[in-house]
Amino acid sequence: MTKYGWIKLFSIFVLIGILVAVCVVEDRLVITSLDRVNRFCYEIESAVEKNGGIVNGEVASLVDNLEYQWEKDESSLCFMVNHKSIEQLAVEIVRLKTYIDEEEPIEFYVSLDIIKNYVETFQHFMGASFHNIL
Numbered sequence: 001m002t003k004y005g006w007i008k009l010f011s012i013f014v015l016i017g018i019l020v021a022v023c024v025v026e027d028r029l030v031i032t033s034l035d036r037v038n039r040f041c042y043e044i045e046s047a048v049e050k051n052g053g054i055v056n057g058e059v060a061s062l063v064d065n066l067e068y069q070w071e072k073d074e075s076s077l078c079f080m081v082n083h084k085s086i087e088q089l090a091v092e093i094v095r096l097k098t099y100i101d102e103e104e105p106i107e108f109y110v111s112l113d114i115i116k117n118y119v120e121t122f123q124h125f126m127g128a129s130f131h132n133i134l
Helices: 003-051 057-077 083-102 105-125
Strands: none
Touching: 003 057, 003 105, 057 083, 083 105
């Protein structure tokens, strides 16, 4: 094999390595972001049960923290995922805040379940896959 052939082969391997590395970083970012949202949801549920209702400073603080963290993570995820695919999560988080203000616990729980459902669904279609490498 000539020197040009070795350089060409090496370049192909480097390119494939870079693509694989980008996919792994993307997968880690998606998984950590969605796991963080899921943990917040369970913390909110336990705070509601512990305090006996949704109208509570701790619950409101957890929802605010969830909103802040999601806004931060969403800006990173928008580089990899269609923004329309993940904006529904932000809408549901805002609804949580509204339901706290309006003291509507049933709608609050429904919205929290929708968030958890979206997180589970997003984990299946976002992240690294062989198609991303190609």
